[in-house]
Amino acid sequence: MASYRTNDGLETLxxxxxxxxxxxxxxxxxxxxxxDDTSLENEVLRKAAESEVQGDGEVLHTMRVLSGExxxxxxxxxxxxxxxxxxxxxxxxxxxxxxxxxxxxxxxTSQHDQAEEGV
Numbered sequence: 100m101a102s103y104r105t106n107d108g109l110e111t112l113x114x115x116x117x118x119x120x121x122x123x124x125x126x127x128x129x130x131x132x133x134x135d136d137t138s139l140e141n142e143v144l145r146k147a148a149e150s151e152v153q154g155d156g157e158v159l160h161t162m163r164v165l166s167g168e169x170x171x172x173x174x175x176x177x178x179x180x181x182x183x184x185x186x187x188x189x190x191x192x193x194x195x196x197x198x199x200x201x202x203x204x205x206x207x208t209s210q211h212d213q214a215e216e217g218v
């Protein structure tokens with residue numbers, strides 16, 4: 100798995116609480132993740148993220164893909180979207196085929212007290 104805080108995400112950190120993660124997006128793209136990403140390669144679903152502070156600046160963002168959503172897609176990428184519709188982190192996975200008999204919960208942890216790649 101590869102994960103990066105994007106350049107937009109670094110800017111969000113520098114602007115403090117003015118921008119917050121609101122959504123989690125998933126997609127089928129398989130290109131390498133990069134700090135220069137401004138969107139997922141092939142977004143197939145975007146939903147509100149539930150966010151919970153874990154301590155030490157960590158925030159857990161969660162989104163559940165229901166049985167009727169994103170079926171037939173091989174999910175390989177996820178990204179956190181801020182309240183100004185900008186991709187703040189991007190994550191790539193090996194791939195998981197989504198079918199009607201599966202519900203998938205995506206959990207992404209972000210670090211909000213420091214600006215560093217790979218968070």
